[in-house]
Amino acid sequence: MLQNVASDPGALAPEELRAQYDDRLRETVETVGAATVAEEAGVSRESVDALAAGESPDLTLEEAAAILATEAETPDADAIEMEVLDELMMGMSIAVVDVESLEADLDGELDAKEIQQKIEGRFPVSLSELAAIQQAIEARKP
Template identity: 45%
Template structure:
C-alpha cells in the first residue's frame, strides 16, 4: 500500500524508500504487462516502461495507487490513497508534527501549506515527496 513498502522506513533514506515503492509497482507491472496496466490504470505506457527500467521519482502517488489496485490482493485505488493519507496523518499525530515542521525538515522546497495540500490530496504528490515525508515522520517517531 506504498506506506508498507519497507519494514523500517526510519532506517532508510528517502531515495531508498522511494525505490521500495517502485519495487512494489514494478512487481505489479511485471505481473500484468505494461500495455494492460497502462490501459487499466490509465497511466502513460512510457512512464510504465521507465518504471520497469529504473527509477521514476516524479510518478504521482495517485498513479501508483491505480497501479497497485490492479493487484487482486489489494483494495481499489481510492482505498489505497485514503489508507495512505490516514497512515501519514496518524504518524503526524503520534509525532506531534505539523505541516510546517515537515516542510522545514524535508528537502522538498514545499511550504507547509503545500505539504498540507499534498497530504490531503488537493494537489498531486510524487513518490519522491511521499518518500521524504514518510521517512521524516518514521524517523521522528522512532526517536
C-alpha cells in the first residue's frame, strides 16, 4: 500500500515520498470517484477534491488507509494502517535504529516519545510525518 509506493524510499526526500503517497491516493480517487471515496472513507469532500486536483491536503495515515480501502480489492482500513505501521517497526529492526536516532534524523520535528507513540499507533500520524519517518528508516537500511 503506502509503504510500497517507492522502490527506494530512503533515496527520496520526505517531500518526494509524500508526493508519491498523494499520487497513490489520487489513483484511488480517480478509480472510485471523489463522491464515493468521501462518503465511504469518511474523509472530507474538500480533502478528496484537493487530492483529485493534484494538491497535498493534510491527511492522517488513518484517513489515507480509509481512502485506499474504498477500492474493491484492498483490505479494510484498519488492516492497511496496521500493515504500514508494522512495516515501519520491521524497518527499524532491519536498520537497527531506535527512536532517539530517528529523532536526530528528523531534526527535532518529532521527539523520540512522539515517534514511538505514532509508530505504535497510539497517536495519529500525518502523511508528512509518515514520509519523514519512513524515509529516515529506509535511508539507514544496509
